[in-house]
Amino acid sequence: MSPVIxxxxxxxxxxxxxxxxxxxxxxxxxxxxxxxxxxxxxxxAAGGDYSQAFGILVPAIAAANxxxxxxxxxxxxxxxxxxxxxxxxxxxxITNALTYSAADMFAVGxxxxxxxxxxxxxxxxxxxxxxxxxxxxxxxxCLPDLVLDAAxxxxxxxxxxxxxxxxxxxxxxxxxxxxxxxxxxxxxEGEFWQIGDPGGEVRARMTLEPNSRLAIYHGRGRSxxxxxxxxxxxxxxxxxxxxxxxxxxxxxxxxGLKVAAHIG
Numbered sequence: 001m002s003p004v005i006x007x008x009x010x011x012x013x014x015x016x017x018x019x020x021x022x023x024x025x026x027x028x029x030x031x032x033x034x035x036x037x038x039x040x041x042x043x044x045a046a047g048g049d050y051s052q053a054f055g056i057l058v059p060a061i062a063a064a065n066x067x068x069x070x071x072x073x074x075x076x077x078x079x080x081x082x083x084x085x086x087x088x089x090x091x092x093x094i095t096n097a098l099t100y101s102a103a104d105m106f107a108v109g110x111x112x113x114x115x116x117x118x119x120x121x122x123x124x125x126x127x128x129x130x131x132x133x134x135x136x137x138x139x140x141x142c143l144p145d146l147v148l149d150a151a152x153x154x155x156x157x158x159x160x161x162x163x164x165x166x167x168x169x170x171x172x173x174x175x176x177x178x179x180x181x182x183x184x185x186x187x188x189e190g191e192f193w194q195i196g197d198p199g200g201e202v203r204a205r206m207t208l209e210p211n212s213r214l215a216i217y218h219g220r221g222r223s224x225x226x227x228x229x230x231x232x233x234x235x236x237x238x239x240x241x242x243x244x245x246x247x248x249x250x251x252x253x254x255x256g257l258k259v260a261a262h263i264g
Contacts, residue, residue, distance in 0.1 A: 003084060005114055011055070013242070017050065024041060026139075026143065029142070029143070091118070095120070104126055104127060135188055141189050144217055
């Protein structure tokens with residue numbers, strides 16, 4: 001929900017992970033999701049189903065302030081509302097049965113925070129389905145087989161494989177050809193480097209953390225997840241969206257918003 005049209009403080013929709021060993025591994029290994037790790041660990045120990053729910057900005061704020069004592073939720077709320085309301089005119093939101101995911105979250109926030117706004121529905125209900133969808137490439141990016149200092153990427157950026165990087169990769173159990181080449185490529189997650197022949201198993205890319213490092217993916221690590229052939233992808237909802245405000249706690253995908261006026 002945009003605070004620009006809201007006459008009150010907006011509280012971001014929150015997301016939570018299913019409490020599984022894989023989710024704990026993702027959050028424990030990636031600074032961007034590290035804020036979830038303690039609650040997943042607690043849920044696993046106590047038999048709980050989900051992690052604590054955080055606003056979308058909380059993990060990034062936590063990662064950027066490692067070591068600081070922060071009230072993460074309050075800090076994220078301030079970041080979202082820093083601009084404040086700028087538009088004071090009439091507002092109308094038009095929805096239909098295909099209003100889904102992020103659009104569903106916006107519609108929920110519109111109802112909760114824009115008191116004089118009208119929702120006009122082409123259908124009697126929106127589609128719901130609020131969740132954080134990850135493609136395979138995103139999950140793969142979060143589970144590298146080897147993570148090294150960013151300095152190892154300097155040679156890759158120049159199209160070269162340094163002896164030090166070769167040694168680290170081969171120490172992890174992957175033997176590269178003496179003439180292994182480096183080529184740059186892109187996928188849904190951005191730029192990466194293919195090391196070896198085009199059908200080879202070794203990729204390298206920079207992590208998304210505030211303190212970026214070089215991640216190596218060779219398909220023989222503990223994740224057991226391999227890269228897909230180029231042009232092939234799939235995905236699934238990873239984090240579940242939970243409403244805040246007047247519908248606090250309701251699962252967005254379970255409760256589609258009933259529109260105020262149906263014009264279909």
